[in-house]
Amino acid sequence: xxxxxxxxxxxxxxxxxxxxxALSSFHLTISQDIILSPVEGPRSSTRHPNSNFNFxxxxxxxxxxxxxxxxxxxxxxxxxxxxxIYEAYHDEEWGIPIHDDRHLFExxxxxxxxxxxxxxxxxxxxxxxxxxxxxFEIEKVANYDEAKIAELLQDEGIIRxxxxxxxxxxxxxxxxxxxxEHGSLKAYFWSFVLNSQPLQTDFASMNDVPAGxxxxxxxxxxxxxxxxxxFVGPTITxxxxxxxxxxxxxxxxxxxxxxxxxxxxx
Numbered sequence: 001x002x003x004x005x006x007x008x009x010x011x012x013x014x015x016x017x018x019x020x021x022a023l024s025s026f027h028l029t030i031s032q033d034i035i036l037s038p039v040e041g042p043r044s045s046t047r048h049p050n051s052n053f054n055f056x057x058x059x060x061x062x063x064x065x066x067x068x069x070x071x072x073x074x075x076x077x078x079x080x081x082x083x084x085i086y087e088a089y090h091d092e093e094w095g096i097p098i099h100d101d102r103h104l105f106e107x108x109x110x111x112x113x114x115x116x117x118x119x120x121x122x123x124x125x126x127x128x129x130x131x132x133x134x135x136f137e138i139e140k141v142a143n144y145d146e147a148k149i150a151e152l153l154q155d156e157g158i159i160r161x162x163x164x165x166x167x168x169x170x171x172x173x174x175x176x177x178x179x180x181e182h183g184s185l186k187a188y189f190w191s192f193v194l195n196s197q198p199l200q201t202d203f204a205s206m207n208d209v210p211a212g213x214x215x216x217x218x219x220x221x222x223x224x225x226x227x228x229x230x231f232v233g234p235t236i237t238x239x240x241x242x243x244x245x246x247x248x249x250x251x252x253x254x255x256x257x258x259x260x261x262x263x264x265x266x
Contacts (some may be wrong), residue, residue, distance in 0.1 A: 078206055078254045085123060095260040097198055097245030101185040104244055105175055106136040109168050111240050112231030113159055121159070128157025133168065138179070142172035167230040174229045190246065192220045198264040199247040202257075209249050213238050216247070 080086030098104055110129065114122045122129075132155050134140040144152075152158065152165050175185055182188040190196040193216060203209055217238035224232040241247050248264065250257035 076253050076255060078251050078256070085120065091256065094243060095245050095248045095250050095256060097263055099186045101179065102136055102138065104185045104189055105138050105172070107243050108232070108240050109136060109171065111236050111243070112167060113164050115231055115236065117159065125158055132158050138172050138175050141169060142176050144169045164231065171229045174227050177227065189220070189244070192216045193246050198245055200261055201247060201249050203249060203251050204253070205251055210238070217241055
């Protein structure tokens with residue numbers, strides 16, 4: 001079992017090594033390895049390309065989020081203004097603490113699937129991914145056989161990359177082992193932040209956000225790789241921590257900064 005002391009020691013060691021100027025700025029580049037979490041649009045019936053039935057995509061529980069109608073975010077939003085997709089992503093998902101194992105697994109897999117592609121490519125396929133991968137129910141995904149893999153590789157609704165499909169199954173098996181060891185993915189992932197509470201970075205500008213990795217994300221990436229996961233580099237795990245609310249990187253002038261900070265107290 002990985003102890004909190006060992007994790008914190010790894011984070012401190014990594015923090016002392018992060019002196020590169022390359023980590024002094026944040027690049028919100030959708031086409032690169034910073035993975036932005038997907039947006040949930042209005043709940044509607046979606047017909048999957050390879051399906052004869054309508055799929056109603058589940059909505060994640062984002063209760064207690066700030067009522068955006070009371071905020072004028074256009075002038076102060078960290079990013080995304082001008083694009084409905086990214087405005088919704090910024091306003092409704094980014095930085096909100098997530099504690100549900102299924103949701104955390106989904107975020108990690110989708111962020112890995114984005115590697116080398118634009119995030120919009122994955123965003124448009126979120127419903128199809130949920131249908132193809134049984135709504136990311138970890139035990140179901142872990143038990144996929146060769147026939148299911150062959151089916152997935154023919155599914156036009158997802159990225160038909162064999163390495164990424166196989167990684168999803170492999171990572172599901174590792175996730176089950178983590179649940180067995182730590183009790184839940186929540187307990188494991190949140191152990192990488194102090195006192196299992198969201199990091200409150202209080203960045204004045206998005207230029208202050210690290211350009212792809214932090215000591216915490218590097219420690220998480222190293223441990224996940226040691227356990228056998230793939231597509232979990234430190235940039236991916238950092239974006240995962242942002243999307244899952246383990247770090248609140250909204251700039252301080254953004255109303256969502258305080259809103260997410262308040263959510264961390266609930």
